[in-house]
Structures are given as C-alpha cells and as structure tokens.
Amino acid sequence: MTSFTYSAGPARVVFGSGTIAALPDEVARLDASRALFIGTRRTEPAYAALGPLAVARFENPTMHTPVEVTEKALAVLREHNVDCLVAVGGGSAIGLAKALALRTDLPQIVVPTTYAGSEATPVLGQTADGKKTTIRNPAVLPETIVYDVDLTMGLPANLSVTSGINAMAHAVEALYSPDANPIVDQLALDAIRRLARALPNIVSDPKDRAAREDLLQAAWLAGTCLGSVSMGLHHKLAHMLGGTFGLPHSETHTVLLPHVMAYMAPAAMDRIADALGVGDAPTGVYDLVVDLGGPTSLKELGMTEQQLDTVDEYRQVLDEAWRGDRPQQTGVPDVGKLTQQVVNTMQGDNPRTRELLQDLVRTLHAYVVRNDLTESEWMHAISFLTRTGQITTETRQEFILLSDTLGISSVVDVLSNSRTPDTTPSAVLGPFYTEGPPEREHGYDIAEGLPGMPVWADVQVVDTHGKPVADAIVDVWQSNEDGFYDVQLPDLDGPVLRARFRTDADGRLRYWSIVPVSYPIPDDGPVGEMLRAAARHPHRAPHMHFMIAKPGFHKLITQLFVRGGDYLDSDAVFGVKDDLIVDFPEQHGPTPDGREVSRWSRLDFVFRVTEGQ
Ligand code: BEZ
Ligand code: FE
Numbered sequence: 001m002t003s004f005t006y007s008a009g010p011a012r013v014v015f016g017s018g019t020i021a022a023l024p025d026e027v028a029r030l031d032a033s034r035a036l037f038i039g040t041r042r043t044e045p046a047y048a049a050l051g052p053l054a055v056a057r058f059e060n061p062t063m064h065t066p067v068e069v070t071e072k073a074l075a076v077l078r079e080h081n082v083d084c085l086v087a088v089g090g091g092s093a094i095g096l097a098k099a100l101a102l103r104t105d106l107p108q109i110v111v112p113t114t115y116a117g118s119e120a121t122p123v124l125g126q127t128a129d130g131k132k133t134t135i136r137n138p139a140v141l142p143e144t145i146v147y148d149v150d151l152t153m154g155l156p157a158n159l160s161v162t163s164g165i166n167a168m169a170h171a172v173e174a175l176y177s178p179d180a181n182p183i184v185d186q187l188a189l190d191a192i193r194r195l196a197r198a199l200p201n202i203v204s205d206p207k208d209r210a211a212r213e214d215l216l217q218a219a220w221l222a223g224t225c226l227g228s229v230s231m232g233l234h235h236k237l238a239h240m241l242g243g244t245f246g247l248p249h250s251e252t253h254t255v256l257l258p259h260v261m262a263y264m265a266p267a268a269m270d271r272i273a274d275a276l277g278v279g280d281a282p283t284g285v286y287d288l289v290v291d292l293g294g295p296t297s298l299k300e301l302g303m304t305e306q307q308l309d310t311v312d313e314y315r316q317v318l319d320e321a322w323r324g325d326r327p328q329q330t331g332v333p334d335v336g337k338l339t340q341q342v343v344n345t346m347q348g349d350n351p352r353t354r355e356l357l358q359d360l361v362r363t364l365h366a367y368v369v370r371n372d373l374t375e376s377e378w379m380h381a382i383s384f385l386t387r388t389g390q391i392t393t394e395t396r397q398e399f400i401l402l403s404d405t406l407g408i409s410s411v412v413d414v415l416s417n418s419r420t421p422d423t424t425p426s427a428v429l430g431p432f433y434t435e436g437p438p439e440r441e442h443g444y445d446i447a448e449g450l451p452g453m454p455v456w457a458d459v460q461v462v463d464t465h466g467k468p469v470a471d472a473i474v475d476v477w478q479s480n481e482d483g484f485y486d487v488q489l490p491d492l493d494g495p496v497l498r499a500r501f502r503t504d505a506d507g508r509l510r511y512w513s514i515v516p517v518s519y520p521i522p523d524d525g526p527v528g529e530m531l532r533a534a535a536r537h538p539h540r541a542p543h544m545h546f547m548i549a550k551p552g553f554h555k556l557i558t559q560l561f562v563r564g565g566d567y568l569d570s571d572a573v574f575g576v577k578d579d580l581i582v583d584f585p586e587q588h589g590p591t592p593d594g595r596e597v598s599r600w601s602r603l604d605f606v607f608r609v610t611e612g613q
Pocket of ligand 1: 400401404429431432521540
C-alpha cells in the first residue's frame, strides 16, 4: 500500500519566449502598480518592459541573501511606497525577493534566468554575521513565475551545466525522499530526462533554443520537486560545504551528486537510470558531467585537504567527491557492451535464425542482470537443465514438460491460434503422443475393456465453411482411469487408449473410449522439483487428445476437456480453453452400436480445420 500526502503550490506560471513583455499585465493582475525591480544591469530588457510600473530598482542582490543587503533593499522599498516585487535573475535576485516578501508580505513576480529552481520552493536561505540559516515558509513563494527562454540564451555553457546538474539533484533527491509521491515522481523523472538530453546540446551549441526550452522546463519541474518534498543527504552535504567552506553552490551540487547517489543506492535508481538512458545511474551522471566538461572534484572547487579533514560525517562519500573518483557502480554493473559483443557474433545466412539467436542472448543477459544472478544460482540452473536432459528418453520428454509447465507451449499455441481464428482452438501436444498409433476401424473400443465410464465419441471434422472433411487422419490418445498413459506402464502389452482413425465421407468418426479423469503429470523429475519449489500442484484437468491431419489442411493438435472436471481453472500446463470444455452427458437406453453396457456417456464434437500448410 502506498500512502502519501501531496500539496500543490499555488503559483501562476507563464512560460515561453518573449514573455517578459507580459510583465506589466502580470503586475496588473496582482492589483499592483508600483514595482521594485530587483536585477543586475544584465536584466535591462525586463526592466524596460516594466516601463513606468518600475518605481524603484535594486541592482545589488548578493549570494546567500545577506541580511544587511535585505535591509538596504527594504529601505528602498519603503522610500518608494512599493506594492509589488519583480525579481529577474538567478538565486541571488530571487532570494532577495523572497526575503523581502517574508518581511513585507508584498506579492512577487520572479523571472528566473538560471536553472536553480528556487522560484518554485518555499525555501529561503539567509546569512547573518556570516552564518547561514534556512527557513521553509509558504509566505516566500512567489505569486507568479515568468519563464522567458530568451533570457537564458546567453547563459554561458559552463554555468548552464552546473545549474542544470543542480536542478537534476533536486529531481534525484525527490525520487528517494521519504515523502515522495506519484506526481512528484513523474515531474522528477521528466526533469531528469530533459536535462540529460538537453545539456549535451547546450555544450555543443549554447544557442540551441529547443535545448534551452527543455532546460528551463526541467528547472521548473525540478524546482517544484524541491518545493514539494523534503530533501535528503545530497542537499545536506551541499549546504554544509557551501556554508562552512564557501564552496560555490551549483558547482558543489554538480560534484556531489553522483557520489551521493552511489552512496544512497536508492530503490528509485533503476528509474533514474532509465530516465538518463544509461545502465547505472551514479556513473551515468558522473560520465555526463565529464562529457559536459563540468567539475568533478571538490578539490578543483578550491576545497583543501585540511578543510576536508575537519569533517567527520560521511567521510567516504566526501573523500571520493574530493578526489573526483568515478563512483563505484551501484547494484549491477553495466554489461551492455558485453551483450552487444555476443549479439554481434550471432550472424549466419538465415535471417530468422540470426534474429532469434540475437534476441535470445539479449533476453538471457537481461535476466541474469535483472536478477543479479550468482554463480551458484546459475550452476543450479545448469544442473537442472542437465538432469532434464538426462531423464529424457523416447517415452519421457522432460523438456516438453518443462515448456508446458512454464506456460511457454501455451504461449506458442495462443500465437498460432491467433493466426487461424476460425478453427477449433489448439492445445499443447504434451509428452505422451507416439508416432504411428494403431489404425482402428470406426466403432473400436480404444480402452480395450479397461475399467472406466464408457464413452461413445461421435466427432466430425469440417472446414471453416462447415463442409465435411473426409479422409482426415485423426489420432486420439488419453490416460486410463488411474491417470496413466500406456507408455508410462511398462508392463502393459501394446498400445492402449490411443488409436488412428480416418474420417468417412461425412467427415465423421465414431469409437468407444472411457471418460477421462484428472491426473498428475510426471513429477518425479526436475519438473516436479520445480513445481514443489513453486508450491504448485501437478494435476491436469481431465481431457482427451486429438491430432487431425489431412494434406492441404493445417494440422490441428488439441484437447477436449470434461465440463465440471477437476483443475479446469488450475491446469498444470495451462492448456484449458473455454471452447474446448465439452459435456460428456450420461446416457440411458441402448448404445448406438448395440454394445451391452450398464452406464455410458456420449461425446459429440465438431472440429473445424482450415486449409493451408
Ligand atoms: C498431457 O496432456 O498429456 C500433458 C500435457 C503437457 C504436459 C504433461 C502432460
Ligand atoms: Fe494428457
């Protein structure tokens, strides 16, 4: 059972290109008309867009939102009788707007120009006397966020990279947060997907508009994640390093992320790896940062070994991050290369053989990887298959039994049925068919007087237009009253309960047998071992087998099941199909051929076969 609580932020988001032109309207929407503009000289176009609505301007927002700077801005704000805040820029401008909103309750419109995501979080970090404190308060959430891709076009590639990985860190942490929820999970995975595909494009072309759009959307999604769920170890370490040693914010996030991911090895790692398009998430992030030319060690960010020595917590993670080692792969190593190498060796002239072998390799490798198979487990499997081969003889086909009990025979059968939808459904052959059964005349008792409820079978073979199919060869076989086939009873003299008939001009044939009963499939070999390990019973629902062949027609191999019989809904080989369940009604009165029996049943059935090879 998954339980969660989800609270959505109330912000209005305007996303697009040239959206700063909407700033005056957005100010009016807030019933305001006197804005304090917060932003450096580089944000001139946004200032210009506000026109006379900007009654004051504050150009010096500072990293980590020092309280002294906030006080100065407060003075400007009061002096001009401001009724709203418009902040354009990165974390510093937005941080200042939040700090002012906290103190004045003024509404905020923010226009982010980096990918830090702060605009979507109720979090504010401030510094006073060199000490950083972080508060979480919905009062600091901006009323309106205006994303304008145009303002991000000039963000240098290196800043885009670290800012983008910073956003990725928000998304990654949201996925293993204790208060994760399905909405935030989807936002986080989408953010990771967009970042992984857009960042390399930005490095090769910082003006790639589609990539810029992806990044800005990812930043919003990741910021929303950061604002919706609590953050964990990654953010704790990043803030500790930033606060204690003054390391730069987004660069520190960039270096730390792969190491913290490897350390946490969270359950969400597979989903993260999928979103990144790699086999292993932590090494995938590390390799991405290397490819993007981003920083990989705390050392290169200026942290000294002496500083590192003052930290006692999480030393292993921090040592690795300090040196910039490629993280150890978590969970299972990436065998993609090896798999591809083996797949490439599967060539040959027959394209179908090649395709089947190549996919067999992929499927088996993936199985081993997904289940983290150990050597002894694999040896167990090999020994199981060896014993399956060793127990197989002319009359005991353990491999077919294995295929049947794994449901593979039925899957193949379902596929082949779907190719001939107008015919009687087929069913598995089973291991007890023998080539060349004895040919019998109509009316023969294939039970040869063995005990059991006599049944008069009157069946017809027709084509898909209902036309009788004469001269079809119909092989029938079934078990005796104790559930054994003749081939399982070495003392038995000759074939019994199996025969070959030929349909007459009406496509019909008639014979005596006995009503089948349920029976256990042979479970004294490896297959039985498997059934017991899986707590499964070995029984088959009561049935008769038929194989119908005629040149020019598809061969039909099928079974008829006794309605009301045991195990119809838990057949050990998954062979039962509704259309194959038939009545064997008990009869009163004389038998069709005058045979004297005290009780008897009938089986009437029409098999439909189709032309083809
Ligand atoms: C059978 O019906 O004869 C059978 C089919 C599959 C596995 C074992 C037995
Ligand atoms: Fe059978």
